[in-house]
Amino acid sequence: MCIQKLHVRQAGAADLPAIMDVYHAAQEMMIRTGNPTQWGRRNPPEERVREDIRQGACHVVTDGGGRICGVFACVLGEDKTYRVIEDGSWPNDEPYATIHRIAGDGTEHGVFQTALEFCKKQSRNIRIDTHRDNKIMQSLIERNGFLRCGIIHIADGTERIAYQLVQAAGNDGGKPAPHS
Numbered sequence: 176m177c178i179q180k181l182h183v184r185q186a187g188a189a190d191l192p193a194i195m196d197v198y199h200a201a202q203e204m205m206i207r208t209g210n211p212t213q214w215g216r217r218n219p220p221e222e223r224v225r226e227d228i229r230q231g232a233c234h235v236v237t238d239g240g241g242r243i244c245g246v247f248a249c250v251l252g253e254d255k256t257y258r259v260i261e262d263g264s265w266p267n268d269e270p271y272a273t274i275h276r277i278a279g280d281g282t283e284h285g286v287f288q289t290a291l292e293f294c295k296k297q298s299r300n301i302r303i304d305t306h307r308d309n310k311i312m313q314s315l316i317e318r319n320g321f322l323r324c325g326i327i328h329i330a331d332g333t334e335r336i337a338y339q340l341v342q343a344a345g346n347d348g349g350k351p352a353p354h355s
Contacts, residue, residue, distance in 0.1 A: 263325025
């Protein structure tokens with residue numbers, strides 16, 4: 176079986192139906208694999224995705240034929256949910272990018288790695304968080320070199336395990352780290 180090369184591009188408004196299909200597939204997989212509360216069948220809400228698209232943060236992962244098989248937000252600059260961290264600390268206070276709302280539809284392997292490679296070109300410091308029941312995402316995050324840093328709370332007050340990846344200088348595609 177030949178693995179197709181995956182690509183990343185910025186999402187546009189016309190991509191919204193396909194993006195929501197990816198999220199619905201991911202919601203069902205999360206429920207089936209023991210993580211029914213992180214997203215349920217309602218998160219992320221369509222308005223949040225529309226806002227990610229408007230802000231230029233939403234990106235889609237496409238297969239070799241251009242079909243959308245994954246989605247994520249790469250947000251540059253400070254994330255207010257990361258200001259307070261419990262049971263640990265961040266490895267540095269340098270500018271960072273955050274990966275949010277990452278999902279694949281389950282048809283292609285490598286969506287997480289493809290998204291991560293894109294984000295590594297945006298910043299030397301990458302942060303991400305996930306729910307304690309999302310064992311699949313925890314494994315992906317840790318296998319890709321992220322350091323488990325502590326616990327943060329998202330807007331609704333629920334806990335998330337927070338991680339950061341710090342790349343050595345020169346591993347960011349030559350771009351300086353973004354500033355808040």
